[in-house]
Amino acid sequence: MPTYQEIYGSEKWQEANKCFVCGKNNPIGLKISVKHKGDISYTTFTPGPEHSGWLNIMHGGLLSTLMDEVMGHWLWSRGAPVMTVEMNVRYLKPVLIGEPIVVTARQKMDRGRIAYMEAEVTLSDGTPVARSTAKFIKTERGLQLEAGRSTASAEEETEE
Ligand SMILES: CCCCCCCCCCCCCCCC(=O)SCCNC(=O)CCNC(=O)[C@H](O)C(C)(C)COP(=O)(O)OP(=O)(O)OC[C@H]1O[C@@H](n2cnc3c(N)ncnc32)[C@H](O)[C@@H]1OP(=O)(O)O
Numbered sequence: 137m138p139t140y141q142e143i144y145g146s147e148k149w150q151e152a153n154k155c156f157v158c159g160k161n162n163p164i165g166l167k168i169s170v171k172h173k174g175d176i177s178y179t180t181f182t183p184g185p186e187h188s189g190w191l192n193i194m195h196g197g198l199l200s201t202l203m204d205e206v207m208g209h210w211l212w213s214r215g216a217p218v219m220t221v222e223m224n225v226r227y228l229k230p231v232l233i234g235e236p237i238v239v240t241a242r243q244k245m246d247r248g249r250i251a252y253m254e255a256e257v258t259l260s261d262g263t264p265v266a267r268s269t270a271k272f273i274k275t276e277r278g279l280q281l282e283a284g285r286s287t288a289s290a291e292e293e294t295e296e
Pocket residue numbers: 140141144145204205206208209212213218219220221222249250271273275277
């Protein structure tokens with residue numbers, strides 16, 4: 137089986153990437169790009185009406201999705217293929233439709249197989265609007281599932 141670097145690092149994958157958040161070729165996706173600087177990863181996003189929950193307010197689930205993604209990219213881009221196992225989210229202020237936001241993530245602690253991450257969403261003037269802490273597990277299980285194996289056979293796989 138190819139390594140995750142071979143799959144996810146290749147141009148071919150960039151084309152095939154159907155990730156709802158970062159896939160450039162997902163027609164209904166958010167199509168964000170995550171950047172990395174020092175010990176943080178970040179992205180920017182401006183919600184449109186299609187990202188609403190309450191009228192004129194960005195859906196909170198999408199704020200969580202963005203934080204999950206940027207925390208995930210922090211780890212992937214630093215050599216750890218991971219899956220999210222836990223997330224806690226605090227919504228501080230509503231984000232209005234059309235209001236640009238910045239999503240930033242960093243690692244709090246690396247404890248072997250589990251990475252403890254934190255993320256924050258701010259408005260462009262720096263006002264915090266949401267925060268998250270999360271745990272990610274280092275695993276290539278998602279890749280095994282992607283390669284067409286069943287969940288049951290992936291569960292039998294112990295070497296990672
Ligand atoms: C080349 C670079 C390209 C870069 C460009 C690519 C970019 C690409 C970016 C993608 C960014 C994605 C961002 C979205 C990320 C998702 O959306 S991931 C999808 C959502 N998450 C999932 O689907 C996970 C579902 N859960 C599972 O599949 C399984 O539960 C898991 C996580 C694989 C764990 O399975 P398992 O290994 O059988 O679990 P288990 O034996 O119970 O636990 C293993 C160990 O972890 C511990 N553990 C498990 N859960 C927890 C927990 N919640 N807390 C603490 N410990 C825990 C256990 O205690 C155990 O510890 P030990 O006993 O070994 O000491």
